[in-house]
Amino acid sequence: MLEKNFNPKSFEKDFSFTLEASYRNENAEPFMVLLPPPNVTGSLHVGHALCYTLQDIMVRYKRLKGYDVLFQPGVDHAGIVTQLLVEKQLYEKGVEKGSLKREELLQEIWLWKESSGGTIIEQMKVLGISCDFSRLRFTLDDGSQKAVRRLFVKLYNDGLLYRGERMVNWDPLIRSAISDLEVVEKEVSAKIWYLKYKLENSDEFICVATTRPETLFGDVAIAVNSRDHRYADLIGKKVLIPLLNKPVPIIADDYADPEKGTGAVKITPAHDFNDFEVGKRHGLPVVNILNERAELKGEIPEQFQNLDRFKAREAVVAQLEAEGLLEKVEAITHKVPFGDRSGAMLEPRITHQWFIDAAKLAIPAVKAVAENKIAFIPKHWENLFFEWMKNIEPWCISRQIWWGHRIPAWYGPDEKIFVAENAEEALQKAIAFYGKTDVELIQDNDVLDTWYSSGMWPFITLDWPGNSAEFSKFYSHMIVVTGFDIIFFWIARMIMMGIYATGDVPFDKVYIHALVRDEKGQKMSKSRGNVIDPLELCDTYGADALRYTLASLASPGRDIKMGKQTVEIGRNFLTKLWNAVRFAQMNNCAHCPRDFDVNTVKHPMAQWMVQKIKDMVVDVENSMENYRFDEVARHIYQCVWNSFCDWYMEFIKPILQSESEITGSSDAVASTKKEIRDVTSWAIAQFIQILYPIAPFMAQKLCRELGILNLSWPNADTITLDSRDSVEKIDRLQSIISAVRSLRKFLGIAPAEKLEAKIETANNAFRQLCDESNEILLRMAGISAVQKLDSHSIPVVVEDAVVHLGFEGKIDIQSEKKRLTSEMEKLLKNRDDVVNRLNNKDFLQKAAPDIVQEHQKRLDNLNDKINKINHIIRNLV
RNA sequence: GGGCGCAUAGCUCAGCGGUAGAGCACUACGUUGACAUCGUAGUGGCCGUAGGUUCGAUCCCUGCUGCGCCCACCA
Numbered sequence: 001m002l003e004k005n006f007n008p009k010s011f012e013k014d015f016s017f018t019l020e021a022s023y024r025n026e027n028a029e030p031f032m033v034l035l036p037p038p039n040v041t042g043s044l045h046v047g048h049a050l051c052y053t054l055q056d057i058m059v060r061y062k063r064l065k066g067y068d069v070l071f072q073p074g075v076d077h078a079g080i081v082t083q084l085l086v087e088k089q090l091y092e093k094g095v096e097k098g099s100l101k102r103e104e105l106l107q108e109i110w111l112w113k114e115s116s117g118g119t120i121i122e123q124m125k126v127l128g129i130s131c132d133f134s135r136l137r138f139t140l141d142d143g144s145q146k147a148v149r150r151l152f153v154k155l156y157n158d159g160l161l162y163r164g165e166r167m168v169n170w171d172p173l174i175r176s177a178i179s180d181l182e183v184v185e186k187e188v189s190a191k192i193w194y195l196k197y198k199l200e201n202s203d204e205f206i207c208v209a210t211t212r213p214e215t216l217f218g219d220v221a222i223a224v225n226s227r228d229h230r231y232a233d234l235i236g237k238k239v240l241i242p243l244l245n246k247p248v249p250i251i252a253d254d255y256a257d258p259e260k261g262t263g264a265v266k267i268t269p270a271h272d273f274n275d276f277e278v279g280k281r282h283g284l285p286v287v288n289i290l291n292e293r294a295e296l297k298g299e300i301p302e303q304f305q306n307l308d309r310f311k312a313r314e315a316v317v318a319q320l321e322a323e324g325l326l327e328k329v330e331a332i333t334h335k336v337p338f339g340d341r342s343g344a345m346l347e348p349r350i351t352h353q354w355f356i357d358a359a360k361l362a363i364p365a366v367k368a369v370a371e372n373k374i375a376f377i378p379k380h381w382e383n384l385f386f387e388w389m390k391n392i393e394p395w396c397i398s399r400q401i402w403w404g405h406r407i408p409a410w411y412g413p414d415e416k417i418f419v420a421e422n423a424e425e426a427l428q429k430a431i432a433f434y435g436k437t438d439v440e441l442i443q444d445n446d447v448l449d450t451w452y453s454s455g456m457w458p459f460i461t462l463d464w465p466g467n468s469a470e471f472s473k474f475y476s477h478m479i480v481v482t483g484f485d486i487i488f489f490w491i492a493r494m495i496m497m498g499i500y501a502t503g504d505v506p507f508d509k510v511y512i513h514a515l516v517r518d519e520k521g522q523k524m525s526k527s528r529g530n531v532i533d534p535l536e537l538c539d540t541y542g543a544d545a546l547r548y549t550l551a552s553l554a555s556p557g558r559d560i561k562m563g564k565q566t567v568e569i570g571r572n573f574l575t576k577l578w579n580a581v582r583f584a585q586m587n588n589c590a591h592c593p594r595d596f597d598v599n600t601v602k603h604p605m606a607q608w609m610v611q612k613i614k615d616m617v618v619d620v621e622n623s624m625e626n627y628r629f630d631e632v633a634r635h636i637y638q639c640v641w642n643s644f645c646d647w648y649m650e651f652i653k654p655i656l657q658s659e660s661e662i663t664g665s666s667d668a669v670a671s672t673k674k675e676i677r678d679v680t681s682w683a684i685a686q687f688i689q690i691l692y693p694i695a696p697f698m699a700q701k702l703c704r705e706l707g708i709l710n711l712s713w714p715n716a717d718t719i720t721l722d723s724r725d726s727v728e729k730i731d732r733l734q735s736i737i738s739a740v741r742s743l744r745k746f747l748g749i750a751p752a753e754k755l756e757a758k759i760e761t762a763n764n765a766f767r768q769l770c771d772e773s774n775e776i777l778l779r780m781a782g783i784s785a786v787q788k789l790d791s792h793s794i795p796v797v798v799e800d801a802v803v804h805l806g807f808e809g810k811i812d813i814q815s816e817k818k819r820l821t822s823e824m825e826k827l828l829k830n831r832d833d834v835v836n837r838l839n840n841k842d843f844l845q846k847a848a849p850d851i852v853q854e855h856q857k858r859l860d861n862l863n864d865k866i867n868k869i870n871h872i873i874r875n876l877v
Numbered sequence: 878g879g880g881c882g883c884a885u886a887g888c889u890c891a892g893c894g895g896u897a898g899a900g901c902a903c904u905a906c907g908u909u910g911a912c913a914u915c916g917u918a919g920u921g922g923c924c925g926u927a928g929g930u931u932c933g934a935u936c937c938c939u940g941c942u943g944c945g946c947c948c949a950c951c952a
Contacts, residue, residue, distance in 0.1 A: 583911030
């Protein structure tokens with residue numbers, strides 16, 4: 001017997017997932033979910049919980065349906081994040097950044113990874129995520145290393161990967177290049193300084209506005225627009241850079257916008273993307289005045305040497321002011337690029353980096369999505385994908401850190417590059433190239449962008465470049481579930497690299513899930529302090545409750561607003577089901593006989609319930625196939641709570657609690673009782689199976705409790721019972737009960753007070769059900785049916801039946817009259833609408849015939865009811 | 878500047894070319910056996926706005942307004 005209190009904590013920890021998760025039905029259709037590998041430094045947040053829960057629901061559903069399911073887990077080494085984290089921990093122990101050698105630092109990071117990395121994997125188990133953990137992969141494991149190098153060499157040999165000197169976004173804190181995607185623009189308040197540049201051999205000045213005065217030492221020109229008459233005569237002349245007195249030309253370039261600033265703009269090619277382009281157009285030199293830490297360095301006055309860029313700014317401004325070269329200062333707010341990992345303000349910087357020719361890889365990727373070989377769900381996210389792919393820039397894949405895949409490129413004495421899968425191969429190439437054996441090669445110091453290996457995840461995990469059975473079965477047929485924010489970072493790269501490496505798309509579906517916000521709709525963040533910990537929610541409400549709640553909120557195209565209490569949705573629902581099962585146990589409805597056949601069921605209430613379950617199975621299955629997990633949750637909820645608990649269980653209580661078994665007085669009653677028991681236990685078994693994908697802990701607990709050995713997905717097609725008559729009759733009985741309850745409440749009749757009632761109906765089948773339902777009517781509506789009423793009565797109209805409620809005491813006739821009159825008003829208005837429509841020739845001609853018919857029927861029903869109520873009102877005294 | 882999404886009950890959200898729904902909240906009543914993590918009944922909506930298409934629009938189309946997001950630019 002289930003415990004009286006629903007306490008998920010008491011059983012959720014009992015179930016392990018490893019066994020069932022690694023089960024493979026190898027002869028069946030494949031279904032694979034590619035788990036986005038969480039960072040090795042990560043811990044579970046609500047976003048993960050949503051993402052993983054949805055995946056797990058799909059996976060468990062497909063397992064029940066008999067698919068060959070692979071749910072492949074893994075962890076990402078997360079280069080920059082992890083190295084920063086370990087360096088910080090070392091710093092706290094007194095180890096300065098940069099004081100360790102490469103091998104020493106790597107060893108420290110590996111040690112950290114072994115001891116503290118991947119806690120999120122354990123947290124996933126708490127949530128009941130049924131990955132095949134025996135196949136857990138790491139983006140730096142041997143297989144990944146091999147695959148990464150293999151693809152690098154292939155890309156290089158195909159000319160799609162190259163080393164070049166370009167301007168990139170540089171993070172002065174990490175001291176590495178980062179990709180454009182890792183740049184976040186932030187609005188900051190700043191100042192704009194108007195500097196006076198003296199014309200050479202003149203006393204005149206040209207005024208230039210800048211937000212970066214400290215970069216003036218790197219200026220190589222002043223640009224003005226050729227159509228700007230203010231400066232037309234200055235083009236070709238020279239100005240002197242303030243504080244440096246170095247002459248630079250005034251050039252004409254359309255980049256200079258007469259509307260902005262003073263219309264004259266300083267050109268600093270080494271420290272600005274636009275200026276770099278202008279410099280290139282005009283063959284200007286590149287003067288770098290910042291080092292890797294963004295300190296001033298180079299051909300600049302001694303007093304500014306080694307100053308941090310922000311201190312340098314102050315110093316430069318002060319000096320300019322002292323020399324009278326500062327015309328004015330204005331306060332502005334503008335957007336400035338920051339690194340999303342370090343939070344440091346970025347610097348454009350010209351360095352040697354490795355790049356992937358993403359534009360070329362993008363062509364087949366765009367084609368694949370355009371041709372629907374890959375479908376985004378919801379579809380509109382394709383737009384975002386296309387938009388980015390259209391404007392894709394070369395992808396800078398080298399990072400100046402140590403934790404990651406070291407770039408498999410070696411340099412000979414003359415900087416000649418040898419790209420190879422390992423040092424030995426590189427050496428062989430070098431020997432062949434130089435024609436001598438004593439060649440010394442130095443490997444590139446940089447590592448690859450973390451997203452490089454992530455981009456290979458779909459095939460790394462299937463043991464590419466080997467030709468595994470899993471690869472041929474699952475590759476290009478899997479689904480990826482992720483947030484929209486990594487469509488660029490990850491999805492696009494997986495598609496590009498997957499097609500390039502294997503010739504085929506890695507997956508055929510991309511499900512984009514919602515963003516989970518706090519209850520006010522704000523993004524959750526540590527700094528706001530509004531982060532909800534899913535593990536805490538599991539502890540308070542249970543993992544199943546959290547899973548159910550997340551599923552029920554997962555409507556497409558809308559973010560999820562969620563507070564802690566939101567999880568009560570799931571907790572309350574599961575409690576309800578728990579108690580329903582308890583009720584069944586108490587009434588010997590827990591075990592469904594093996595030979596039970598739902599299609600032989602006779603009792604109207606039983607048939608009604610069977611039909612409700614059949615409908616639910618069909619609905620849930622449709623919703624599952626359409627990735628509508630909110631609908632899945634809702635269909636189950638309605639069937640369990642509204643149909644099964646609210647009506648069915650109340651209806652069957654008189655039958656289950658009758659004494660017929662003991663007395664054996666009636667075989668018919670006893671066999672009805674048995675049938676009801678069987679249907680009840682069958683219904684519960686269906687609920688458990690349907691619920692398993694969403695609430696696996698509870699489902700398994702109930703299976704154990706009820707002795708259910710095998711779970712499978714119910715097949716609605718095997719339910720062939722024709723239950724239309726029963727459904728109609730039971731629905732009618734429900735209407736009567738609701739109407740009587742409503743009227744009793746309106747008249748203020750105490751719930752405990754029993755009333756006599758006479759039910760009039762011309763429908764014989766229904767008449768019979770009413771006669772058989774005395775006890776139900778008594779329990780649920782508080783009425784006992786009689787043939788003749790002695791007391792005063794008030795009639796209630798329910799469809800084609802009239803229920804006369806008898807009262808001994810006084811009833812407020814006036815208020816009842818009022819109520820009926822207002823009901824009548826509504827009915828009349830309703831009828832007017834229908835009549836108007838039926839009088840409309842266009843409607844009759846153009847509307848679908850069944851719609852017209854339905855309106856006619858509606859009109860008949862309304863008329864019938866109006867007549868009956870009219871009659872009642874006239875006779876109320 | 879370019880693009881995307883959203884707007885339905887007090888709140889959170891479903892829905893749909895043909896009578897507007899749920900959960901929460903609220904009001905009233907109700908606990909000696911499935912369940913107060915509950916039950917019963919109720920209150921509450923010109924479905925953002927202006928046009929158009931249609932026999933009929935909350936739903937389809939267009940404009941507008943408001944909110945959110947993405948990309949680009951910013952001397």
